[in-house]
Amino acid sequence: MVDDNHYxxxxxxxxxxxxxxxxxPVGALLVLADGRQFAxxxxxxxxxDPAAHAEMRAIQAACKACENYRLSGATLFVTLxxxxxxxxxxxxxxxxxxxxxxxxxxxxxxDSLYRILSDTRLNHQPEVTSGIMADACSTxxxxxxxxxxxxx
Amino acid sequence: MVDDNHYxxxxxxxxxxxxxxxxxPVGALLVLADGRQFAxxxxxxxxxDPAAHAEMRAIQAACKACENYRLSGATLFVTLxxxxxxxxxxxxxxxxxxxxxxxxxxxxxxDSLYRILSDTRLNHQPEVTSGIMADACSTxxxxxxxxxxxxx
Numbered sequence: 330m331v332d333d334n335h336y337x338x339x340x341x342x343x344x345x346x347x348x349x350x351x352x353x354p355v356g357a358l359l360v361l362a363d364g365r366q367f368a369x370x371x372x373x374x375x376x377x378d379p380a381a382h383a384e385m386r387a388i389q390a391a392c393k394a395c396e397n398y399r400l401s402g403a404t405l406f407v408t409l410x411x412x413x414x415x416x417x418x419x420x421x422x423x424x425x426x427x428x429x430x431x432x433x434x435x436x437x438x439x440d441s442l443y444r445i446l447s448d449t450r451l452n453h454q455p456e457v458t459s460g461i462m463a464d465a466c467s468t469x470x471x472x473x474x475x476x477x478x479x480x481x
Numbered sequence: 482m483v484d485d486n487h488y489x490x491x492x493x494x495x496x497x498x499x500x501x502x503x504x505x506p507v508g509a510l511l512v513l514a515d516g517r518q519f520a521x522x523x524x525x526x527x528x529x530d531p532a533a534h535a536e537m538r539a540i541q542a543a544c545k546a547c548e549n550y551r552l553s554g555a556t557l558f559v560t561l562x563x564x565x566x567x568x569x570x571x572x573x574x575x576x577x578x579x580x581x582x583x584x585x586x587x588x589x590x591x592d593s594l595y596r597i598l599s600d601t602r603l604n605h606q607p608e609v610t611s612g613i614m615a616d617a618c619s620t621x622x623x624x625x626x627x628x629x630x631x632x633x
Binding site for chain 2: 373374376377378379380381385388389392393395396397398399412413414415416417418420421422435436438442443445448450451452
């Protein structure tokens with residue numbers, strides 16, 4: 330739990346980087362079984378890539394470094410509940426544990442709209458922990474959208 | 482319908498390229514509103530990337546070329562029913578129409594396990610056509626797995 334908060338703080342720093350770029354502030358940190366860490370943030374607009382969510386970027390960077398399309402033993406920390414796309418990639422990559430901050434009632438696919446990570450019809454179910462530093466993760470998103478509405 | 486078969490034939494050629502590489506034979510062709518085409522095939526093992534499904538590769542290539550993370554007006558042809566990851570990316574990219582060949586009862590997220598592309602809680606629902614050249618798409622997959630079992 331102490332560790333979860335530590336890693337989520339690093340994911341939050343990534344989310345702040347996204348906000349500074351005008352991207353929806355979501356950040357992720359992937360910690361491999363051997364301790365290596367891969368940080369990433371949301372940046373679909375900047376990268377012209379609808380798949381450039383924080384989770385996807387972290388998973389793809391780690392897989393490239395490991396030269397393996399699977400990451401058994403890895404834990405993914407992400408500030409916002411993953412969507413269907415990211416939940417699917419988490420299953421494909423065989424990530425062992427997912428820790429997310431705040432829920433996403435609009436597109437969340439772990440607990441909110443779908444429960445993809447606990448679907449036993451799929452061939453992998455990671456352990457899931459939610460609500461870690463949820464207030465900080467949520468506040469960053471709310472502030473971002475409030476600011477954006479003001480600017481319009 | 483004639484056009485659907487034409488484009489699915491091109492997607493099938495991509496699937497054959499995947500099979501030749503030892504990858505699960507799934508191919509995709511993305512046709513933009515302006516007629517430009519982006520072909521891709523499944524290659525997660527070769528690329529060390531769990532997200533390197535045919536649909537994702539085609540979407541990412543097209544977005545890069547268009548310098549836009551959305552592809553309104555585009556039609557995606559894919560030989561196999563998309564999974565949750567690819568269905569999510571299709572929604573994020575605002576693809577207008579999805580045409581797939583054969584169903585995927587194990588991981589399909591358009592009609593089989595989930596119905597993500599018709600979920601009105603999400604902010605986009607593409608038109609969906611299924612079963613185009615289904616036998617050819619399915620046979621390619623069955624032959625691939627039969628061959629692989631023999632080799633083990």
